Amino acid sequence: MGTLLCGMRARSLQTVFILGVLLLGVSMLAGSFSARQPQTVVLDVGLSCLRFSLVLLAVFWIQELVAREIDRRTVVFALTYPYPRYFYLFGRYLGILLLLAMATLLLALLLWLAVLMTARSYEPLFRVALGMPYWATVLGIWLDVAVVLAFALCIASISTVSILPMVLGLGFAVAGRALGGVLQYLKSGAEGDVSLTGTYLPFLNAVQWILPDLSRLDWRLWPMYGNAPDPVSAGWASAMALSYAVLLLWLAARGFARREFL
């Protein structure tokens, strides 16, 4: 099943390449505004753009390879094979995950080169760490997007509106990321804004049990400032992400199993 997706690669490669160029352009532009740390800013903005590009690619591929097939009912052909329905679903997921991994590697490599090039023009007082810390951060981002992918797949498996996986997938990506920061802000008192904390804090405290805090997978402080994440929390964050993805896939399988296509 996964091999079917490799045939799709040619058209997507252009998209990845364009996104990569945009990513680099924005990051290097941002870096040129930095008075003291152009390298760090290129890396910082680059990682933000990397995550954003991967999320776009993930929902795009779900749209192209799952939602459209369901829409056109061509999925029925795949389902006539003597395998349980969820094979198709998981096959698609793993295939896109692989595509994402390749896109991640490519974009991360481009960013890596951009950061190295920036180092030539100005000697910063603090260098970024581009070895293990960088690639660990990239892995964290890939895990983050893997969860978003699972969510988008889940929506696609049960939704009848074709645009929904893309829209909800993007929303989930933003919400999952924002949760950590917003929760921290409210818990620390929201600068004394009691009405804000009163209204939203109980709600968000409940929400964190159903929405994963994806910002915990962002370990960019390690390459940027040498602040390695605590291995225990990094481990638990990964476990949370993976288990959530598995839950979503299970939900997707159940929803898909009962679905009527014709």
Add this chain to the structure above:
Amino acid sequence: MAAALFAVSVFRLEQLPRTSIVDEMRVELPRFVQVLMSAGDRYLAANVATFRAVVASTAHMDAENFRVQGQVQRDAAWLNPAHEDNYYLAASILPWNGQFDAAQYVLEKAAQARPYDWQPAFYYAFNFYYIKKDPVTAANALLQAAPRVRSESNRMAMENLAYVWYEKGYDPATALSLLENSAKTARTGALRRFLMARVERLKALMALQQASAEFQRRNGRVPRNLDELVTGGLVKQIPADPFGQGFALDAQGTPVLRGKQ
């Protein structure tokens, strides 16, 4: 006929003035809105906030604009306390424009988030010394910064400076040399020119203050205006202020920046 109308309207519009751009720094958003607007990414939100502060043109800003900049930089410090540009800009601009507390907040957070970096702790101490004229608090803070300096000789120099501050109290010459060093390490560009210009202004001010003290010693009274220093032969001419603000005498006859009397 539409083409003719288009040509005429372009011609007329060219002559009419544009409405001026909104004040440099007016907009401040709650932090969680900034996070949401950056697709949930707090580091991107920090970069955006710092970017706003970096591109603001300080020459056209009034006190309210600086208050907003202080808030924007506070937000950036909350979102990513280790952000180097943010603390550097905060140290360079905010304390000199009435935003002492905002600057110290940013510098304190940066010092906590960057335990290997002596600079935010140093600027924190320096601000107490120069802006608040409080050498004791400054010296205490400087001693906190000193262990972070990697080179042994520099660390001892910093500790020594702290003791000098304890002993001598506030001394303008020390302040000036510190500012000069800080300006020289900035990357070339508008910020560096700004910092060097500020050093020039402070040098000019100090020269005037020394001349005024000398005048007092010789004549037993404070000068009534700056020209008396020129006619008295203490300065060749009134130095030019690189920022165009100019110098004046305050009520006690001490030369100060015009507008701060």
